[in-house]
Amino acid sequence: MKKIGIGADGAATQLKGTLIEYLEEAGYEVEDYGSEAEGVDYPDVAVEVAEAVASGEHDRAILCCGTGLGMSITANKVPGVRAAQCHDVYSAERARKSNNAQVLTMGARVIGPELAKTVVGAWLESEFAGGGSAPKVAKIEEIDRRYNGAIR
Numbered sequence: 001m002k003k004i005g006i007g008a009d010g011a012a013t014q015l016k017g018t019l020i021e022y023l024e025e026a027g028y029e030v031e032d033y034g035s036e037a038e039g040v041d042y043p044d045v046a047v048e049v050a051e052a053v054a055s056g057e058h059d060r061a062i063l064c065c066g067t068g069l070g071m072s073i074t075a076n077k078v079p080g081v082r083a084a085q086c087h088d089v090y091s092a093e094r095a096r097k098s099n100n101a102q103v104l105t106m107g108a109r110v111i112g113p114e115l116a117k118t119v120v121g122a123w124l125e126s127e128f129a130g131g132g133s134a135p136k137v138a139k140i141e142e143i144d145r146r147y148n149g150a151i152r
């Protein structure tokens, strides 16, 4: 697996640090995009990380804000990116197996650090199942092309 991109806004700086520590201890390489500076807006971080995923620099990335919603909404604007907000293990697994989501988003005001680590672990260990899910993800890509132009 390539380096995992990770970013956060000011609301999730602490969660980002917790996850970086967890990921590095688990043997993953991590590229930290999040600025610790106060007042960083989530769309700025989300678009930078999502573009890095779309360009193939990362095959997985994690984005954290207060709710995970702003990061998800923004990252999904970048063609080719499928970002999923997950706060439970089942959703995290399905985000990979069914949706082939390359980006996981979480909210530091929603989830505690221990569950967040478990969710990240489940998401990283799960792979796209293909099969019946493949034509559905292909339809998402087709919609992406229709509205956003070519997927890189």
Ligand code: RB5
Binding pocket: 009, 011, 012, 042, 065, 066, 067, 068, 069, 070, 071, 107
């Ligand atoms: C920042 O206050 C908050 O809006 C942001 O972290 C995120 O929750 C937005 O979706």
